[in-house]
Amino acid sequence: MDRDTAEAQVLQTANALFYERGIQAVGMDAIRDAAGVSLKRLYQLFPAKDELVEACLRERDRGVRNTLDRFTANAATPRDRVLAIFDWLDEWFREPDFRGCGFINAFGELGPSSPRVTAAVHDQKVWLHQHIGELVRMANGPDWLADQLFILANGAMVTASILGSAEPARQARTAAEHLLEAADVANTP
Amino acid sequence: MDRDTAEAQVLQTANALFYERGIQAVGMDAIRDAAGVSLKRLYQLFPAKDELVEACLRERDRGVRNTLDRFTANAATPRDRVLAIFDWLDEWFREPDFRGCGFINAFGELGPSSPRVTAAVHDQKVWLHQHIGELVRMANGPDWLADQLFILANGAMVTASILGSAEPARQARTAAEHLLEAADVANTP
DNA sequence: ACTGTCGTAGAACGATCGTTCTCGGCGCCC
């Protein structure tokens, strides 16, 4: 197997395993078996587990950005683009193997012991915050609205995973509508 | 040392260590050293680490309920009682060793592998949800408002810990004020 | 065809950790 495809294979497989079982519960051997590469290759691609974990998070980050962009792209009005965030959450929460936000989980698991993980999680949340900020600005909403929607989105993620329900997405969406109203964001294109 | 004081000592010490460093990063030896009890005593109090972790979470749960009760008790109006939730968050986030919600962290770390932890976290979040529900009902607010405030509170916790800022408490509080307004909750005693 | 390089499979190592066992000492009851 060629190096690039091996790397892609490892990232995808490891990401799935980490998300499903937790990071510390997945050994390098399990990743080797699932990805079908040798340990040697694994370690020449990622010299330590920490770096593999970070690479997985950054890969996951790329995926999230693409998915969210796709969701917000085909909304009719700026207001709908903001609300599309919560439609994305709704669809995500309904996936049968949804187990919460991989970044929040990784932070809870390794935040105190791995600066790499902390940084990767931090970066992705800062991006999400800024992205929401852009959507809000395009709808002529104030910055504080973006802060609130960001909190709402993160809250929906943890609430949905702990309670094992997709409802928080709809509840957060309704709350977002009220906050948009409070910020005087009209529904015009 | 007497059995009950040993148990209290262990719960308090272990809780602090778990919260500070993460659960899997703290070995039983570290708890023994910090609590000043023997391993034998530790294992006769809690036959396995899993059970110690669950007991710690339930102990933490008791603490949270007391603290939150104290905060909401001395609010002037029903509306202020609801908003007191976010004052509590604000004070909590400002504690120098704040590292997020211990329950959310534990769930991210052990959710997939420990049903005991999952149950303890679930129970505490259900309680928080219901408690917010009671506060909202006393303010004549609708049930959906409680759902939204619950999401907002959880979101503030993870946002504050990942971004390392106490700001989310105030931002969530402002959002809560808007949602209260949207739900027509007046500021009367 | 031979040699050298690369890759894989899998054993092996060293550290950590949860759990149990051993040993020595202290108090308690007949």
Next chain:
DNA sequence: GGGCGCCGAGAACGATCGTTCTACGACAGT
């Protein structure tokens, strides 16, 4: 007072895991 049982300190055990090493096979260049 002497046997008995409980307790504390720490060693020991067994499993797991991250990481490295070994042995062997495939392939390319001359």
